[in-house]
Amino acid sequence: MLxxxxxxxxxxxxxxxxxxxxxxxxxxxxxxxxxxxxxxxLFMRKNxxxxxxxxxFHVNGCRMWFHMARDTVTHEVLAIYGITEKPPKLDGxxxxx
Amino acid sequence: MKYSIFxxxxxxxxxxxxxxxxxxxxxxxxxxxxxxxxxxGHGLATAYYLAKEHGITNVAVLEKGWLGGGNTxxxxxxxxxxxxxxxxxxxxxxxxxxxxGLSKDxxxxxxxxxxxxxxxxxxxxxxxxxxxxxxxxxxxxxxxxLVNPEQIKQIAPIINxxxxxxxxxxGGAMQRRAGNARHDAVAWGYARRSDEYxxxxxQNCEVTGIDITDGKVTGVQTTRGSIKTKxxxxxxxxxxSVVGAMVGLRMPVESHALQAMVSEPIKPVLDTVLMSNTVHxxxxxxxKGELVLGAGIDGFNSYSQQGGVDVIEHQLEGLCELYPIVKxxxxxxxxxxxxxxxxxxxxxVSKTPVEGFYMNCGWGTGGFKATPGSGWAFAHTIAQDRxxxxxxxxxxxxxxxxxxxxxxxxxxxxx
Numbered sequence: 001m002l003x004x005x006x007x008x009x010x011x012x013x014x015x016x017x018x019x020x021x022x023x024x025x026x027x028x029x030x031x032x033x034x035x036x037x038x039x040x041x042l043f044m045r046k047n048x049x050x051x052x053x054x055x056x057f058h059v060n061g062c063r064m065w066f067h068m069a070r071d072t073v074t075h076e077v078l079a080i081y082g083i084t085e086k087p088p089k090l091d092g093x094x095x096x097x
Numbered sequence: 098m099k100y101s102i103f104x105x106x107x108x109x110x111x112x113x114x115x116x117x118x119x120x121x122x123x124x125x126x127x128x129x130x131x132x133x134x135x136x137x138g139h140g141l142a143t144a145y146y147l148a149k150e151h152g153i154t155n156v157a158v159l160e161k162g163w164l165g166g167g168n169t170x171x172x173x174x175x176x177x178x179x180x181x182x183x184x185x186x187x188x189x190x191x192x193x194x195x196x197x198g199l200s201k202d203x204x205x206x207x208x209x210x211x212x213x214x215x216x217x218x219x220x221x222x223x224x225x226x227x228x229x230x231x232x233x234x235x236x237x238x239x240x241x242x243l244v245n246p247e248q249i250k251q252i253a254p255i256i257n258x259x260x261x262x263x264x265x266x267x268g269g270a271m272q273r274r275a276g277n278a279r280h281d282a283v284a285w286g287y288a289r290r291s292d293e294y295x296x297x298x299x300q301n302c303e304v305t306g307i308d309i310t311d312g313k314v315t316g317v318q319t320t321r322g323s324i325k326t327k328x329x330x331x332x333x334x335x336x337x338s339v340v341g342a343m344v345g346l347r348m349p350v351e352s353h354a355l356q357a358m359v360s361e362p363i364k365p366v367l368d369t370v371l372m373s374n375t376v377h378x379x380x381x382x383x384x385k386g387e388l389v390l391g392a393g394i395d396g397f398n399s400y401s402q403q404g405g406v407d408v409i410e411h412q413l414e415g416l417c418e419l420y421p422i423v424k425x426x427x428x429x430x431x432x433x434x435x436x437x438x439x440x441x442x443x444x445x446v447s448k449t450p451v452e453g454f455y456m457n458c459g460w461g462t463g464g465f466k467a468t469p470g471s472g473w474a475f476a477h478t479i480a481q482d483r484x485x486x487x488x489x490x491x492x493x494x495x496x497x498x499x500x501x502x503x504x505x506x507x508x509x510x511x512x
Contacts, residue, residue: 001405045347
């Protein structure tokens with residue numbers, strides 16, 4: 001069970017939240033993107049073993065989105081930051097592409 | 098040694114002191130024709146069918162832990178083939194047919210038991226989905242019959258078909274040829290027969306890197322040294338992204354923890370398998386008497402073989418309402434495994450853009466039932482360097498062409 005420090009509500013159990021998957025994925029221009037680029041955008045994921053930058057939604061709370069940096073092996077929450085913010089620099093990798 | 102009643106009697110006479118080891122534990126050779134990454138059921142089945150169907154025996158299976166110690170030993174052992182789309186139906190039914198003859202083929206008792214699987218419907222849309230799937234199955238020659246609550250109650254008396262529960266049982270669909278098998282035995286049986294063909298099964302050997310020259314596979318780096326090869330079949334279960342990254346491939350999968358559990362053993366109360374997608378409960382009874390219960394996945398990426406308690410709680414709530422006799426049972430063990438989920442809930446059994454590198458992954462929450470068929474088709478893909486008719490639709494390229502095989506209805510949580 002994760003304890004998630006929602007930027008608006010404070011610490012709550014993870015069952016109040018839903019995970020929106022990998023964060024910082026930029027949508028390519030649908031007019032110029034090739035099939036391969038579009039497939040990459042839609043389906044391909046980093047799915048790292050270790051540091052992961054992801055989006056979370058406080059669905060049973062304030063219903064606000066935010067970003068989280070989390071270790072996918074230990075489940076340690078390493079950073080929580082706003083939905084429009086860039087990922088912080090952390091040991092083990094950087095978010096975004 | 099051939100296992101039979103006579104070998105059993107001979108060994109009994111000698112107080113069971115002279116049973117030979119089921120397979121060797123060799124050191125890796127410097128080079129193999131094919132290397133299989135992952136010694137779970139699918140990897141070992143691939144090795145076996147490479148030898149049996151294609152005569153390729155200079156093969157090594159590299160396993161980072163012990164044989165069948167991952168999802169092969171962690172699933173709820175259910176085998177069925179009642180899928181919606183032709184592509185899946187053909188592949189899973191081929192697998193089910195192989196299961197039916199597997200004990201004899203492997204000379205190893207995998208304890209396949211065609212005790213039937215019933216999928217339950219709890220609302221109108223469930224009923225319609227089961228009917229639609231039933232028509233699809235019949236067109237594909239897969240047995241499938243709709244059953245009403247009273248028939249279900251007759252088959253499985255422990256079920257509560259009262260209309261007053263929160264999600265009442267409105268009906269179900271039964272596949273009588275489906276059932277379950279001993280999961281460990283499937284891995285061990287394949288390992289033993291592969292070993293008899295001369296295939297090296299190398300445990301405690303983790304692949305740490307893959308050598309590529311000019312876009313072609315040339316070898317692997319492992320914790321037990323480097324090994325040369327021109328063909329690699331990766332069967333990494335929950336680690337497809339990790340192994341894919343070794344050759345620069347981005348994979349369309351996300352890894353999640355999936356949980357299961359068993360109750361304390363009780364006398365026989367259930368001789369079939371009951372599954373319910375809507376309330377997310379499935380239940381069968383093992384030969385030891387434990388009720389084998391499957392829960393769902395955690396809703397976020399995970400490589401830790403542990404899941405959240407809330408998922409177990411959710412599954413047990415539904416279980417207690419549907420099968421009230423379990424209320425006073427104790428749960429003996431819970432565990433988790435890492436599964437790779439594809440966006441369309443269908444697997445990838447495919448060539449890749451890297452020459453000599455083949456990928457078999459993305460089986461999500463229901464790979465055990467496919468073990469023989471997956472290995473059979475993957476062995477063909479590796480040996481012939483092209484997919485078999487059975488797995489050509491499960492190409493990695495489908496995410497680019499858009500020809501997805503959406504099996505969320507048949508596969509989502511059910512095994």
